[in-house]
Amino acid sequence: MKTGKLSGKVMSQNGSKPIGGASVFTFDDKYKIYYTTSDADGNFTLEAPVGDHTIHIQTGDGSNFRTQISATVKNNETVNLNASQTKLNQVAKIAYVKGSYDKIEDIIQTLGYTATEITNTDLANINSIAQ
Known part of the structure; x- marks a missing residue:
């Protein structure tokens, strides 16, 4: 199977602080999960099958903070995601x-x-x- 990588940095909603320990994942067409976690500085690299995917970024179970973006994984390449794409959005009332x-x-x-x-x-x- 052909794979590539997506890399980026998970940041707070306003871009002021990196978010460590966030889950970053996607699925292939058979619903197999490809998963990684952001490091203490918010950085991550996700290896996934080539093609168009929905990338999920969340903390915990995603009920309070989560983001979904579309990205294309390219064969044997690392695609860098923009910080505006990888910010962690608030989805619940606090x-x-x-x-x-x-x-x-x-x-x-x-x-x-x-x-x-x-x-x-x-x-x-x-x-x-x-x-």
Whole structure:
């Protein structure tokens, strides 16, 4: 089977921080998975069969942060993906309860993600949390 490589760097949504430990994967036409993980600096190289593929980039199970892009793998070549393609997008709503310890809302915003402040009362309400 002919294969090639895709390389790139997983970055936060606004491009300010590399994301290590992200899963980068695709499938062949028989649904065999080709998989790698970004290193501490966000860099990855994925070996995959030649052809057009949907490339999945995510953290965890992908329910909060994930990106899908189309890419063409070329025989015995390494195709470098653009940083605008490999940024990790927010796909879920994130909430936080304001505290005095770590200011998580500031950390989230500096990465280009959004979070909604909720109260302890909201936290106890299943209808609020379900959103």
